[in-house]
Amino acid sequence: MSLDDLRQRVQDVLPGIRRDLEDLVRIQSVSADPARAGEVERSAEAVRALFAAEGFESRIARAEAGAAPAVIAHRAGPEGAPTVLLYAHHDVQPENDHADWDSPPWEPTERDGRLYGRGAADDKAGIVAHLAAIRALGDDLAVGVTMFVEGEEEVGSDSLPALLAQEKDSLAADVIVIADSGNWDIGVPALTTSLRGLIRVDVEVRTLTHAVHSGMWGGLVPDSLMTLARLIASLHDDEGSVAIAGLHQGPADDVEYPEERLRAESGAVPGIRWIGSGPVVERLWTKPALSITGLDAPQVFGASNTLVPSARARISLRIAPGDTTANAVTCLRRHLEEHIAWGAELTITVVDTGEATAIDAEGPAYDVARDAFTEAWDGVRPVDMGVGGSIPFIAEFVDAFPNASVLVTGVEDPDTRAHGANEGLHLAEFERVCLAETLLLANLASIRP
Structure with a gap:
């Protein structure tokens, strides 16, 4: 099939794909909210039904009782053809304060070429992008x-990890396409080739067994806030x-990030360096x-004139x-143990990693x-892009299927x-x-397993 033929096929299926996406966005599949566990179940069933309608053998799967539902669906390809695993996720972030949204978060709304709603991009659009390719190819789909x-x-x-181990045979593939990242810019596609990892640690500093008068004891006894502040300051030069010895760092691909774009996208105040x-x-x-993403300490309003006995910070370290x-x-x-001042008690708790x-x-599938x-993208070559954030499950796939591209x-x-108010999908x-x-699916048929 020619590019023009495939382009027309995609245009033909897009109206139905748009309706399917809007129906999924209306389902409040917030996995972090136990009160909406039923919505997560409803979302999984809706996704399962979409692929069953395309001739897939589809089912709900979970690693253990009480785990969130995943959808696994399979359609066999011709004998000897490669198998492609297409990944996305149907759960979404909480919508938080509805007042921050310009339109209702659970009612998909188009404005200025974008479709707004929670999950409209992350990652229900990933699900229906896979669906669009399958519908566009129809009976001409030449891969499993x-x-x-x-x-x-x-x-x-x-x-x-438990689900991948449980379903390793049913998920085995020659090529894995993970639709949970993004492109470099409007009009510039990208393949994500690196992602930072993450550790989050809670650090508690204690200098006193109880609060004491700052006038009576200030100048002799260190308070926990000044001790914690000194410790936090040691983490950067x-x-x-980042001033922590022993961490790895390396080069990145030579990609230009213009200053004007950097400032606009970061939200930095005008004078920031x-x-x-x-x-x-x-x-x-x-x-x-490294960032400090939370502090436990007395509020300024109503604070008493006492030395604070203990304070706690959450450290988020991207690796x-x-x-x-x-x-x-x-x-x-x-580093923390070496830099804690004045003999303060230090407690370190790993939250997650x-x-x-x-x-x-590199290789045929990437070509x-x-x-x-x-x-x-009409002749625009994709950028090999890194991502500063973390998507830990990608490492799980790489480990579980080491021979797959x-x-x-x-x-x-x-x-x-994504994750904020006014999440939106650029429709073009x-x-x-x-x-x-x-x-991609049309041309991967040429790749021999």
Whole structure:
């Protein structure tokens, strides 16, 4: 089939795909909210039905009783054809304060070329992008396809390793396409080839057994807040680079990130200066980054004039591809223990971890993918992009299926606002995503398993 034929097929199926996406967005499948567990179940069943209608053998799967429902669906290809595993997730983030949204979060609404709603991009659009390619190819689909649509990605995919082990035979594939990332810009596609890992640690500092008068004891007894502040300050050097010895860092692909775009997308106030050193994309993708994402301490309003006996901070440490969470925990713990001042008591609690991922994106499947993206974006070659955030489940797939080619892509763009208010899907880019995946599935038939 020619590019024009496939483009027309995608255009023909898009109205129905849009309706399916809007129906999914209306389901409040917030996996973090126990009160909406029924909605997560309803979402899984809706996804299962969509693929059953396309001739897939489809079922609900879960690793254990009480785990969130995943959908596994399979359609066999011709004898000797490769099998492609298509991943997305049907659970979504909480919508939080409805007042922050310009339209109701659970009612898909189009404005200025975007479709707004919780999950409209992350990641229900990933589900229907897979569906669009399957519908567009119809009986001409010349590869085996397995759908795997997870139901707990937004809460850390805790049962995913067990589910992958349980379903290893049914999920085995030659190529894995993970639709949970994004593109470099409107009009510029991307393949995600690296993601940072994550460790989160709660650090508690105690200097007193109880609060005491600041006038009576100030100047002799250190309070916990000043001690914690001193400890936090030790985690960066004067440039703002992470000062924890032993963490890995590496080079990034040579991708230009213009200053104007950087400031617009980051939301930085006008006078802010960037921290760290080296190329921007290295600081964002392939070097460690550390943030304090929470503090437990008395509020300013109503604070008494006493020395605070204990204070606690949550440290979020992004680790570079090539590092491990075990090494990062060891290095962070050693740094904190060496830099705690004045003999204060220090308690360190690991909250959670997620491994970094680096993908060697070379070989026939990646060549086919890059050609498909280039055609869908009218001659624009895809960027090999890093992601500073963490998607730990990708490392799980790489480990579970070491011989598969793993392609990480998605529907998001720099203004998608996934996880925030006014999450939106750029509809013109979504059409290109659907065309690219249709071309990919059509041309992967030439890859021999």
